[in-house]
Amino acid sequence: AQSVTQLGSHVSVSEGALVLLRCNYSSSVPPYLFWYVQYPNQGLQLLLKYTSAATLVKGINGFEAEFKKSETSFHLTKPSAHMSDAAEYFCAVSESTGRRALTFGSGTRLQVQP
Amino acid sequence: DAGVIQSPRHEVTEMGQEVTLRCKPISGHDYLFWYRQTMMRGLELLIYFNNNVPIDDSGMPEDRFSAKMPNASFSTLKIQPSEPRDSAVYFCASSFQGYEQYFGPGTRLTVT
Numbered sequence: 041a042q043s044v045t046q047l048g049s050h051v052s053v054s055e056g057a058l059v060l061l062r063c064n065y066s067s068s069v070p071p072y073l074f075w076y077v078q079y080p081n082q083g084l085q086l087l088l089k090y091t092s093a094a095t096l097v098k099g100i101n102g103f104e105a106e107f108k109k110s111e112t113s114f115h116l117t118k119p120s121a122h123m124s125d126a127a128e129y130f131c132a133v134s135e136s137t138g139r140r141a142l143t144f145g146s147g148t149r150l151q152v153q154p
Numbered sequence: 155d156a157g158v159i160q161s162p163r164h165e166v167t168e169m170g171q172e173v174t175l176r177c178k179p180i181s182g183h184d185y186l187f188w189y190r191q192t193m194m195r196g197l198e199l200l201i202y203f204n205n206n207v208p209i210d211d212s213g214m215p216e217d218r219f220s221a222k223m224p225n226a227s228f229s230t231l232k233i234q235p236s237e238p239r240d241s242a243v244y245f246c247a248s249s250f251q252g253y254e255q256y257f258g259p260g261t262r263l264t265v266t
Contacts, residue, residue: 072253074254074255076257082259082260083158083245083257083258083259083260084197084245084247084257085257086254086255086256089253089254091253130197134252134253139210140185140187140202140204140209140249140252140253141187141199141202141210141213142187142189142197142199142255143199144196144197144198145196146196147196147197
């Protein structure tokens, strides 16, 4: 069984500040991990993925995430927030072998203050 | 590529009516997923297919829901009869080999 916990349903940062969105996972098999972003009334867009290669993963729009097996974490960061980053962010996990479906966290809404 | 295409984008129907949601996956993708998003339950898997064959339907709420994939370029999700608690956004996603999933824009279903 797999699960994802996203700490903080709402995060607010100032424009130009560091963005840190937290994700912890539980998986009985080696996981693949993903971050998706959802803008209002739109579908989910893949930001980045971890599939057992490099533990530090770089994605689109300046985001990156680090897979830490010892902490079962996959936190999303961006050095400098931009107004256009305001959206909802979802962490998701799937099995590296077997079941392909994604299990999502509950999401974190990021607000960027001017 | 046009991405995953879903239709309709919005559907409003009355309780008891049949609803059919449609999805065209990205060409060449061999996996297709149906997810549902609600405020209460978040994003949850309903069913997924591999090479047009249903693999896991454990998320389908009850017999009122059914999904088909008659060929590699088309899938439907049907609700019959619909109920107000089915109101949600339904997403279709497709993938090559099942890992990196690409989502459609979703269908917002409102059942009154």
